[in-house]
Amino acid sequence: xxxxxxxxxxxxxxxxxxxxxxxxxxxxxxxxxxxxxxxxxxxxxxxxxxxxxxxxxxxxxxxxxxxxxxxxxxxxxxxxxxxxxxxxxxxxxxxxxxxxxxxxxxxxxxxxxxxxxxxxxxxxxxxxxxxxxxxxxxxxxxxxxxxxxxxxxxxxxxxxxxxxxxxxxxxxxxxxxxxxxxxxxxxxxxxxxxxxxxxxxxxxxxxxxxxxxxxxxxxxxxxxxxxxxxxxxxxxxxxxxxxxxxxxxxxxxxxxxxxxxxxxxxxxxxxxxxxxxxxxxxxxxxxxxxxxxxxxxxxxxxxxxxxxxxxxxxxxxxxxxxxxxxxxxxxxxxxxxxxxxxxxxxxxxxxxxxxxxxxxxxxxxxxxxxxxxxxxxxxxxxxxxxxxxxxxxxxxxxxxxxxxxxxxxxxxxxxxxxxxxxxxxxxxxxxxxxxxxxxxxxxxxxxxxxxxxxxxxxxxxxxxxxxxxxxxxxxxxxxxxxxxxxxxxxxxxxxxxxxxxxxx
Amino acid sequence: xxxxxxxxxxxxxxxxxxxxxxxxxxxxxxxxxxxxxxxxxxxxxxxxxxxxxxxxxxxxxxxxxxxxxxxxxxxxxxxxxxxxxxxxxxxxxxxxxxxxxxxxxxxxxxxxxxxxxxxxxxxxxxxxxxxxxxxxxxxxxxxxxxxxxxxxxxxxxxxxxxxxxxxxxxxxxxxxxxxxxxxxxxxxxxxxxxxxxxxxxxxxxxxxxxxxxxxxxxxxxxxxxxxxxxxxxxxxxxxxxxxxxxxxxxxxxxxxxxxxxxxxxxxxxxxxxxxxxxxxxxxxxxxxxxxxxxxxxxxxxxxxxxxxxxxxxxxxxxxxxxxxxxxxxx
Amino acid sequence: xxxxxxxxxxxxxxxxxxxxxxxxxxxxxxxxxxxxxxxxxxxxxxxxxxxxxxxxxxxxxxxxxxxxxxxxxxxxxxxxxxxxxxxxxxxxxxxxxxxxxxxxxxxxxxxxxxxxxxxxxxxxxxxxxxxxxxxxxxxxxxxxxxxxxxxxxxxxxxxxxxxxx
Numbered sequence: 001x002x003x004x005x006x007x008x009x010x011x012x013x014x015x016x017x018x019x020x021x022x023x024x025x026x027x028x029x030x031x032x033x034x035x036x037x038x039x040x041x042x043x044x045x046x047x048x049x050x051x052x053x054x055x056x057x058x059x060x061x062x063x064x065x066x067x068x069x070x071x072x073x074x075x076x077x078x079x080x081x082x083x084x085x086x087x088x089x090x091x092x093x094x095x096x097x098x099x100x101x102x103x104x105x106x107x108x109x110x111x112x113x114x115x116x117x118x119x120x121x122x123x124x125x126x127x128x129x130x131x132x133x134x135x136x137x138x139x140x141x142x143x144x145x146x147x148x149x150x151x152x153x154x155x156x157x158x159x160x161x162x163x164x165x166x167x168x169x170x171x172x173x174x175x176x177x178x179x180x181x182x183x184x185x186x187x188x189x190x191x192x193x194x195x196x197x198x199x200x201x202x203x204x205x206x207x208x209x210x211x212x213x214x215x216x217x218x219x220x221x222x223x224x225x226x227x228x229x230x231x232x233x234x235x236x237x238x239x240x241x242x243x244x245x246x247x248x249x250x251x252x253x254x255x256x257x258x259x260x261x262x263x264x265x266x267x268x269x270x271x272x273x274x275x276x277x278x279x280x281x282x283x284x285x286x287x288x289x290x291x292x293x294x295x296x297x298x299x300x301x302x303x304x305x306x307x308x309x310x311x312x313x314x315x316x317x318x319x320x321x322x323x324x325x326x327x328x329x330x331x332x333x334x335x336x337x338x339x340x341x342x343x344x345x346x347x348x349x350x351x352x353x354x355x356x357x358x359x360x361x362x363x364x365x366x367x368x369x370x371x372x373x374x375x376x377x378x379x380x381x382x383x384x385x386x387x388x389x390x391x392x393x394x395x396x397x398x399x400x401x402x403x404x405x406x407x408x409x410x411x412x413x414x415x416x417x418x419x420x421x422x423x424x425x426x427x428x429x430x431x432x433x434x435x436x437x438x439x440x441x442x443x444x445x446x447x448x449x450x451x452x453x454x455x456x457x458x459x460x461x462x463x464x465x466x467x468x469x470x471x472x473x474x475x476x477x478x479x480x481x482x483x484x485x486x487x488x489x490x491x492x493x494x495x496x497x498x499x500x501x502x503x504x
Numbered sequence: 505x506x507x508x509x510x511x512x513x514x515x516x517x518x519x520x521x522x523x524x525x526x527x528x529x530x531x532x533x534x535x536x537x538x539x540x541x542x543x544x545x546x547x548x549x550x551x552x553x554x555x556x557x558x559x560x561x562x563x564x565x566x567x568x569x570x571x572x573x574x575x576x577x578x579x580x581x582x583x584x585x586x587x588x589x590x591x592x593x594x595x596x597x598x599x600x601x602x603x604x605x606x607x608x609x610x611x612x613x614x615x616x617x618x619x620x621x622x623x624x625x626x627x628x629x630x631x632x633x634x635x636x637x638x639x640x641x642x643x644x645x646x647x648x649x650x651x652x653x654x655x656x657x658x659x660x661x662x663x664x665x666x667x668x669x670x671x672x673x674x675x676x677x678x679x680x681x682x683x684x685x686x687x688x689x690x691x692x693x694x695x696x697x698x699x700x701x702x703x704x705x706x707x708x709x710x711x712x713x714x715x716x717x718x719x720x721x722x723x724x725x726x727x728x729x730x731x732x733x734x735x736x737x738x739x740x741x742x743x744x745x746x747x748x749x750x751x752x753x754x755x756x757x758x759x760x761x762x763x764x765x766x767x768x769x770x771x772x773x774x775x776x777x778x779x780x781x782x783x784x785x786x787x788x789x790x791x792x793x794x795x796x797x798x799x800x801x802x803x804x805x806x807x808x809x810x811x812x813x814x815x816x817x818x819x820x821x822x823x824x825x826x827x828x829x830x831x832x833x834x
Numbered sequence: 835x836x837x838x839x840x841x842x843x844x845x846x847x848x849x850x851x852x853x854x855x856x857x858x859x860x861x862x863x864x865x866x867x868x869x870x871x872x873x874x875x876x877x878x879x880x881x882x883x884x885x886x887x888x889x890x891x892x893x894x895x896x897x898x899x900x901x902x903x904x905x906x907x908x909x910x911x912x913x914x915x916x917x918x919x920x921x922x923x924x925x926x927x928x929x930x931x932x933x934x935x936x937x938x939x940x941x942x943x944x945x946x947x948x949x950x951x952x953x954x955x956x957x958x959x960x961x962x963x964x965x966x967x968x969x970x971x972x973x974x975x976x977x978x979x980x981x982x983x984x985x986x987x988x989x990x991x992x993x994x995x996x997x998x999x
Contacts, residue, residue: 167889174883185872189672203581225913393952433901458869
């Protein structure tokens with residue numbers, strides 16, 4: 001019952017005119033950003049974060065969360081209409097969404113995507129509301145060693161669970177962490193890694209500089225090259241009668257979106273997994289469990305519903321570890337986490353106690369954002385279709401300009417803008433060679449938390465590493481993290497044994 | 505580029521002439537800012553210096569004391585080194601439009617990093633707005649009521665006694681060193697990122713004691729979680745009448761944090777006079793006086809030559825403290 | 835692609851070594867009773883970067899990673915051209931901020947990109963360039979009070995400041 005009271009208060013804050021306006025505006029912006037090829041929630045949140053300094057932190061967070069949400073809906077639009085995923089989270093939506101559009105059933109795909117997103121989002125928020133206080137309660141006992149153990153776990157899941165090139169993933173995490181160490185070593189009070197004695201490095205490398213470099217400049221350079229300026233849009237006929245008819249279709253495929261919702265939420269909770277693996281897994285499982293797996297990939301609405309329910313569920317799910325434990329579940333939440341630090345909110349165990357109003361109004365705003373995203377999406381489908389025709393040669397320079405200003409605004413130092421350009425170009429080059437970049441962004445956000453926590457723990461224990469193993473909460477987390485880090489090694493060994501057996 | 509500059513200047517002259525015609529009635533001071541004033545804060549967001557700077561800015565804004573707004577920018581990099589270098593490099597009109605809120609790292613940072621080439625005494629003395637105080641805090645569950653109890657408990661724990669503070673060689677570190685040497689303790693000093701984080705460590709009992717400012721601990725103090733047991737002031741503070749001063753306890757020691765506003769070293773005399781007048785108005789405002797009282801700040805307004813003398817004295821005190829600590833060489 | 839993979843891995847290995855050297859300015863070893871020194875965190879992570887670069891090189895040698903098997907050029911002529919124009923344009927824009935400020939560089943860049951790369955009409959170009967610039971001034975300088983750099987155009991803004999701020 002206590003939860004309902006807190007949530008009720010949250011709703012009162014979320015429905016203040018400013019916040020409600022920001023939810024609607026944020027959802028609309030998010031839908032647009034998500035719908036644009038090459039731009040996803042992470043780009044929108046990174047580039048627009050500096051613009052939120054105008055409003056109080058809670059409102060800023062509500063706005064950014066609404067963008068995150070809207071982008072999850074919007075991603076489906078370009079996946080279906082252009083065949084290009086609006087963001088990596090909508091890749092799975094292209095598998096069946098595009099064939100449907102080519103068969104002239106684009107409206108079916110769009111409505112199924114929107115409805116499934118709504119269901120996924122709603123299920124996930126309900127689960128979130130139930131889980132969050134319990135998790136936050138446990139998290140109260142967390143001291144320095146426990147927080148460090150959690151950080152270790154976040155990095156471990158990146159290495160252990162990602163299907164990417166392992167050395168390149170490790171490289172990406174490490175470079176992010178090293179960049180996070182630039183500036184000042186707070187434990188000794190000495191300046192550290194001030195490259196070439198440029199004073200601009202004294203304030204460290206702001207995570208936004210790296211995030212905007214990677215997701216603004218790097219992403220645009222990449223998209224310019226990949227799309228080659230050519231896109232082919234499908235035709236869509238939309239009428240109210242047809243939309244109503246599609247809800248019947250939704251009932252038929254209930255299994256796919258139920259599955260997508262729950263799977264998405266739980267994958268989303270895993271640190272560093274996020275909505276992309278969530279939606280791909282949901283697609284795979286929906287196909288495996290369907291009666292007609294052969295229809296998948298040829299325009300089966302269930303193949304749109306499952307990943308769309310999952311990516312919305314995962315985006316909410318990934319906020320759970322961010323708010324309760326201070327570890328982000330996706331690159332977008334990593335940036336939100338960095339934003340909270342800028343606003344002076346300390347994410348993690350104490351947030352639910354110290355910032356009750358903030359937390360619950362954010363949760364309440366997610367309910368509202370989910371509803372508005374659905375309504376706006378269905379009502380304005382024609383507008384989004386029209387906007388999709390916006391030439392890339394106008395969108396790209398706009399994003400570049402927003403990146404430039406967004407890179408300048410937080411620290412008001414041109415040094416950071418140059419650094420952002422270097423990161424952007426570097427990110428573009430590295431991405432061409434399959435280096436994953438999300439781990440670096442996550443690492444630069446977590447580094448400034450992880451390192452001092454490790455050293456404060458060791459200072460208190462007198463340099464004894466056993467603090468990370470012997471404490472009741474820190475111990476198991478550390479051990480799980482180490483197992484996860486070593487997981488790829490085990491797999492490698494197992495494969496080697498298998499190979500040698502086969503050879504023998 | 506030369507050409508651009510010339511065209512720019514030409515247009516500028518025309519524009520300035522036009523403005524001068526339109527707005528000549530506003531000019532009542534000898535010098536007035538004609539573009540937004542960069543208000544550098546030598547510390548990070550959310551700390552004591554930051555909160556105070558933003559209060560000053562809102563007072564100026566509310567009473568329309570200045571024709572141009574003060575724009576706060578945090579430059580905490582390198583314990584304030586970045587901010588000091590930033591102001592040091594300002595020339596011409598920029599030097600007249602850049603001011604900074606500063607604290608005791610104004611002395612310690614240039615002393616510890618001579619390579620910066622910054623001399624704090626060369627900055628324009630606008631106003632010392634207040635001095636913040638320090639107290640020794642413990643958690644209420646520790647059962648410690650006074651300094652004797654504190655010394656006993658800390659001695660028993662040796663170097664397992666955790667004193668949390670803000671950064672190495674910071675004010676908190678200087679005070680910890682004082683306590684260690686004055687009472688023969690060997691407390692372990694653990695640095696955290698800011699005063700707020702330090703206060704939380706004590707409230708969560710992850711640290712045994714702190715030497716926070718009243719404003720940093722006031723939330724936990726009001727909630728009854730933490731208790732001040734002694735003050736580093738010359739007389740007892742009205743807000744904490746039960747906390748004796750170290751002077752009463754026979755240790756001749758007091759220590760304060762300056763809360764001052766300074767200008768870029770190359771600021772013109774006219775501009776300096778303008779800002780001195782501006783911050784005198786801020787100091788006299790009801791809001792500032794109420795804040796001083798609420799946060800139990802001390803110290804009167806001083807500026808100009810008096811402020812330079814104050815800096816000289818304090819710079820020397822900090823030099824000696826750092827030498828004693830081994831952070832710099834004599 | 836294969837050559838690019840090699841060159842990048844070598845460059846990144848060199849960067850790792852530089853970071854290790856730079857980190858070693860602070861103590862990188864174990865400080866008794868305190869734990870690792872100030873430079874150890876970045877030092878050992880840079881060392882891990884170096885090791886992963888060596889691992890990448892090993893994969894390159896064994897041709898196990900996709901880029902090391904690919905014979906495609908790292909950048910074909912289209913990619914190289916669009917990279918040079920877009921990347922060069924952004925670089926020029928940032929450089930121009932130092933000279934003519936944000937409000938000079940932004941419209942120039944937008945005109946360059948929209949008109950000369952995008953071949954849109956002058957009406958579209960100018961309305962976006964002017965709209966974005968004016969919008970940015972009111973959003974940042976006036977509403978957010980984040981004064982963007984003006985470069986040598988600063989005197990032009992002094993009358994605007996006295997009207998809007």
